[in-house]
Amino acid sequence: MSLITGSQAAADDSPPHVETDEVTIVVATRNRPDRLAETAAHHRAPVIVVDNGSDEPIRLPGADVVRLDANLGAAARNIGVERARTPYVAFADDDSYWAPGSLARAAALLNAHPQAALLTAEIRIGAAGRLDPVSAAMAAAPLGTPPGAAGPSVLGFLACAIVVRRDTFLAAGGFQPRLFVYGEEALLAMDLAAAGHQLSYVPSLTVRHFPEPAGRDPRGRRRLEARNRLLTAVLRRPPAVVARAAMAVLCSEPAALGDVLRQLPWAVGSRRRLPTPVEQALTRLAVE
Template identity: 65%
Template sequence: MSGPEQAPVTVVVATRNRRDRLLETIPRHEGPVILVDNGSDDGGPEAVEAAFPQVTVVRLGENRGAAARNVGVELARTPYVAFADDDSYWAPGALGGAAALLRDHPRVGLLSARVLVGQQGRLDPVSAAMAAAPLGVPAGAPGPAVLGFLACAVTVRREAFRQVGGFNPQLHVYGEEALLAMDLAAAGWLQAYAPQLVVRHLPLPAGRDNGARHRIEARNRVLTALLRRPPAVVARTTMAAWRDDRRGVADAARLLPWALRQRRPLPDTVENDLRTLTSR
């Protein structure tokens, strides 16, 4: 929200019932901020409005999960949008750096930043895996190709995000990034890891209900496979998810008619890249 130079990037923050952390992270963003509230009842949106009147606050009145970010993207009037969670923020200069990279690399639809966790700034394992560059560095990209990301640490080209429909509302939360990454790649957009861009993630010691999370993650892995992957991958994914949480597989089974109606297999090039990643 402040800084020596405002970047052509809007920060979209989705939140639910994390008032105190939100008040800590919101002022750290440079540039305009849109806060999309998923039906909080802890006074967070009101507190942000009182403390930071320049922030656009959108109250959904319900919990739409990751799809709340879609609302923020539609409201944004900048060519690029950065996502943040209520417990994360973009380090100084990162948004300007992301805008410059996207400007200079027109085929790139998404940039994934380096994530530093906690006050100690530990490197997130996802960032370490991206730095290993298993898919190489394609022509036209500023860094290693990626086919997945942490939603709290990406900047997207608004045009690309809207073209593929954003986050699928049916997946709600947990693992929702995988489908969007596949759809961006299928539409021909490059996605790259840019370690010079930094996001700080400050997770709370006491988080959400882990049992519910595992169930939803299992469901979303199966649904994502059903929506885009070959039958053999669907079968393997379902068996693995069954071992992790049978309730999640049962939840996915109830959505099978929807998933089959929405099914669009990936291009061979994207499927081959996914196989490269899973074979490591």
């Protein structure tokens, strides 16, 4: 994979109102320069943009742009994290940004909670700031809050709303390239928890998200989500969970089964069971 890298503007073009020198924002994007320009104006930390093989090279003054010659999906974020030189990395999509004060607050929390590998923020959608249902579910705290943790425990998240410890993220392998996009977060959450790290929901951190109403390809997204749910189960979950996941895919997105079969030798070869407490927590979430 060849890369074209480099800062695209002089220092006086850097983003205004930088909140902290401990966080880098990593944004993976493809073919949406206008959306990226809109949200980038709100970023309050140094920015690394990973251009996922856009048809025309992305240019963003003040950002360090890494251009890939192919679309790596979610794994493009890994390249941005590798390039970062701060202890913490916040992810954003080209249609999202962190609300003022959130990045500095996240850095302070990670400094104060050394067991925390990942903090996930409250997500507010659109101009009206509607609470994302994912955030509402996290706020219910079904897994409770461990003593001394930064917030309620989670075993899932949306990538555009997390701040991670750079070294811990890389040690866990980052986002799995074979999952590409949609649902790629679940495997990383499991692996971080399996390694003994805390993952916490912190509603005092806020992300503003402005997704397109229908998305780019709703039908393709559903198929990829179904494939990734089943592959993730094969990679980490007990046989009974794998069987239920396969039946769910067969009923909802049968075409995804063929996609899974093509990846099955790799998934079985990479299979690793989770520690009992992590598996029990996932089971509890499934019945909530």
